Amino acid sequence: MRGAKTKPVRYALRHARAAETRAAILRVAADNFATAGLAGGRMEAIARAAGVNKALLHYYFESKAGLYSAVLEEHMKEFSRRAQEVLSAPGPARSTVLRFVSLHFDFISARPYYPFLFQHVMMAGGRPLRRLMRKYLLPVGAALIRIVAEGIRRGEFRRVDPGQMAASLVGVTVFYFSSAPITRVLRGINPFDATHLRQRKEHVLEFVRFGLFRNPQETI
Amino acid sequence: MRGAKTKPVRYALRHARAAETRAAILRVAADNFATAGLAGGRMEAIARAAGVNKALLHYYFESKAGLYSAVLEEHMKEFSRRAQEVLSAPGPARSTVLRFVSLHFDFISARPYYPFLFQHVMMAGGRPLRRLMRKYLLPVGAALIRIVAEGIRRGEFRRVDPGQMAASLVGVTVFYFSSAPITRVLRGINPFDATHLRQRKEHVLEFVRFGLFRNPQETI
DNA sequence: TATAATTAACTGTCTAGTTAGTTAATTATG
DNA sequence: CATAATTAACTAACTAGACAGTTAATTATA
Secondary structure: OOOOOOOOHHHHHHHHHHHHHHHHHHHHHHHHHHHHHHHHOOHHHHHHHHOOOHHHHHHHHOOHHHHHHHHHHHHHHHHHHHHHHHHHOOOOHHHHHHHHHHHHHHHHHOOOOHHHHHHHHHHHOOHHHHHHHHHHHHHHHHHHHHHHHHHHHOOOEOOOOHHHHHHHHHHHHHHHHHOHHHHHHHHOOOOOOHHHHHHHHHHHHHHHHHHHEOOOOOOO | OOOOOOOOOOOHHHHHHHHHHHHHHHHHHHHHHHHHHHHHOOHHHHHHHHOOOHHHHHHHHOOHHHHHHHHHHHHHHHHHHHHHHHHHOOOOHHHHHHHHHHHHHHHHHOOOOHHHHHHHHHHHOOHHHHHHHHHHHHHHHHHHHHHHHHHHHOOOEOOOOHHHHHHHHHHHHHHHHHOHHHHHHHHOOOOOOHHHHHHHHHHHHHHHHHHHEOOOOOOO
């Protein structure tokens, strides 16, 4: 039986420890897949690092692809939840957009491997990609576009193509993280230390204000 | 012998045909590695698609990693050359930056797999990454930063951190392409058709003008 | 004592890389 | 200038190792 799908409430304690094991596997797998991709990731290595037997990965996640999907889905679900919260909150479009960018930035800051995991599925494509994208990204993307459009209508933003702007908001945030290895090599710094993160975030938020807002200087 | 490194001018005809074969391998390999990564790429598949024997790949490129490097280097060399040309041309910083962004955008437009190839080495890291980065990216990055700094000094640009701005310029361009698979799924369009490319490029250039220039409206 | 959680040991397949050649263009030479 | 020798370009068939996934059993706990 796949231990993950059925949750036998009767076996609460037993299940609690099992959940820990499962979480440990997911944590380690995220790291492994992020650096190596689906093809490059090693089930054996993941099992060893998680301190469990290789067969247990299959017991919980069926297959390598299943494990990969589970890893990715965990993160996407969480981000999607938080993003929807921010994007559906009332208030001026200006602050909503800035709060979204800020959330996005912080979310990835805490999960350095997230962009890589993402890149890998994207490049691989296929059915699982489509499922995850439609389920988690589509709603967030739509909400973001809606907010930008609203901001334009209200005169808070310049007249831009909301779809294009959404892509730029995400792109300018994500790129810093997905190019982190280059930064490390070329600048010899750690892009994930507090100082550099703060500098980058500040820059991104300012860049967004000037790139999108009608009156960038105005305090919100 | 590695036919590629030594170029026996004496055997002109023979060598000419060999160069074609080599180029064909590189072309096919770019495609294969871009979708599958280094680990996921298949020497056998590349050989078949290029219409040659698998052993020939090793004859020319030593190893799988060697082939991957060769593929990437080809593209990076070419981009680096063109970028340096643009960045070292005289004129106002405004037009230099816009011309750089434009070149970058067009270069990738013509090589849809380039960002993916790139991402893969980056994630893998290691010695070959460092070599290529230092050789091709470092000079371009430095030149771009210099131009931004110059633009600030001349009062053409807002007072921004030149390094951060360089990252944003590249990021906002690259993201459209590296997220192309998502776009295809979510919006059901082909991001590489002429219409969408034009729309995106227009948006990016405008976004850069507003995000960076002191007087975005002013014509150059 | 039933069953969930976990493991050791195994197997079949896939694939990078090798080896021992063949083919054909080019050059040397009788 | 014909043909033998040489060499670059290329191939068929193989090997060694790696790795995903399986099986049958064991341990822990409700």
